[in-house]
Amino acid sequence: MMNIVKVTLxxxxxxxxxxxxxxxxxxxxxxxRKCDYNNESDYLFILGDILEKGRQNIETLHFIQKLSHDKKCVCIKGNNDTMVSRMAFDDEKEKFLERLTYRPVNAYMQMAESIGITDFTTDFDNKRNAVNQKFAKELSFVSGLPTAIETEKHIFVHAGIENRTDWENSSEQFVLCAPWWIRSGHALDKYVVVGHFPTYNFARGKNTNLPIIDTDKRIIAVDGGCSVKSAGQINAFIITKDGESYSYDNVFEPSEPCEKCTIIKDYTAARHYSYLDYEKSDLEILGKSDGLVSVLDKHSGNSGLILENYIAQWGDGHYHGWTNLDAFVCVNKGETFCVYYKNEKYCYGIAQSGEVGMIPLDCVAVYKEKYV
Incomplete structure (x- = not known):
């Protein structure tokens, strides 16, 4: 049975x-800070994947440990949070070293490097014991994270729950790793709030990283694609309870290296985006110009333009894209735009509205902030 934290609001x-x-x-x-978090009055629910893929593992972990001293803050486990425990306690040397080949920057290695250990090819057991001893409290915190939070009207898990009324008997593998879960559903009257899969991946994401609220399926998805999407963010999905009434809002913070720019002239997109399923897409290249590729998606039948560095041939022999087609966004003078990529004519990023896509490069001027 799952480790569930039940919270009475x-x-x-x-x-x-x-x-x-x-x-x-x-x-x-x-x-x-942006959403004026107050630990005395607000509840803070962190839905897993606090670690890995970024470069501030130790800082993030210590911050969340400190936040969790308050009972109103509950952090649950995500699939990526299991890696540090596996490296610390479960992996044989061969498996441990194999992980470093595909993810050299990870939470456990940052712990090791902080005490001067940079190589595990020799004296493996003694070095791992030294790291485990130094970070015993941190490793205990991560391995002891619960898998779900339940309130009167909502259930919070990392990826999803099995479609059964006794949802608490869902397997941990499913709860932490279920892909594309919001396309399926569940058997409960409560809303289920999840992360794990970026909302941009879904047509219902509407060309944004913003949360998806599916009232028919009673599912809310909040993963903004931080460190996963080419232009990602962290969402703070805010549930306001007033008696039996609940309202929803969202605040977001752009993630990963980006330039925060200011829009110097209005731009109205002449095209409307077409959703592209990155996994099922099968792109036929029709032509190239100005760093853009004209493609036909043989899966959906849609055609449009995509930046040439966001298309690649996969092992299945097909060309796939990981942004929507014709993803040009409208912006107004004075707004901000977070740039993740630019070529000689276009830049790609997140608009102040939350929409993700391209605008002409001459619409932006570099602002004073640069996130690296």
Whole structure:
């Protein structure tokens, strides 16, 4: 049975729900300030994947440990949070070293490097014991994270629950790793709030990283794609409770290296985006110009333009894209735009509205902030 934290909420309160921080301490801290988090009155639910993929594993972990001293803050486990425990306690040397080949920057190695250990090819057991001893409290905290939070009207898990009324008997593998879960559903009257899979991946994401609220399926998805999408963010999905009434809002913070720019002239997109399923897409290249590729998606039948560095041939022999087609966004003078990529004519990023896509490069001027 799952380790579930049951929370009884007061008559009035806010729940700030964050997922998939992925070792981005700076952005997470900015996000909490942006939504005026107050640990005395607000509940903070962190839906897993606090570690890995980013470069601030130790800072993020220590910050969340400190936040969790308050009972109103509950952090649950995500699939990426299991890696540090496996490296610390479960992996044989061969498996341990194999992990470093595909993820050399990870939470456990950052712990090791902080005490001067940079190589595990020799004296493996003694070095691992030294790291485990130094970070015993941190490793205990991560391995002891619960798998779900339950309130009167909501259930919070990392990836999803099995479609059964006794949801608490869902397997941990499913709860932490279920892909594309919001396309399926569940058997409960409560809303289930999840992270794990970026909302941009879904047509219902509407070309944004913003949360998806599916009232028919009673599912809320909040993963903003931090460290996963080419232009990602961390969402703070805010649930405001007033008696039996619940309202929803969202605040976001752009993630990963980006330039925060200001829009110097209005731009109205002449095209409307077409959703592209990155997994099922099968792109036929029709032509190239100005760093853009004209493609036909043989899976959906849609055609459009995509930046040439966001298309690649996979092992299945097909060309796949990982942004939507014709993803040009409208912006107004004076707004901000977070740039993740630019060529000689276009830049790609997150608009102030939350929409993700391209605008002409001459619409932006570099602002004073640069996130690296």
């Amino acid at each position: 007061p008559e009035k309160c806010r729940i700030i729900c964050v997922s998939d921080i992925h070792a981005h301490y700076d952005e997470f801290a900015r996000l909490l």
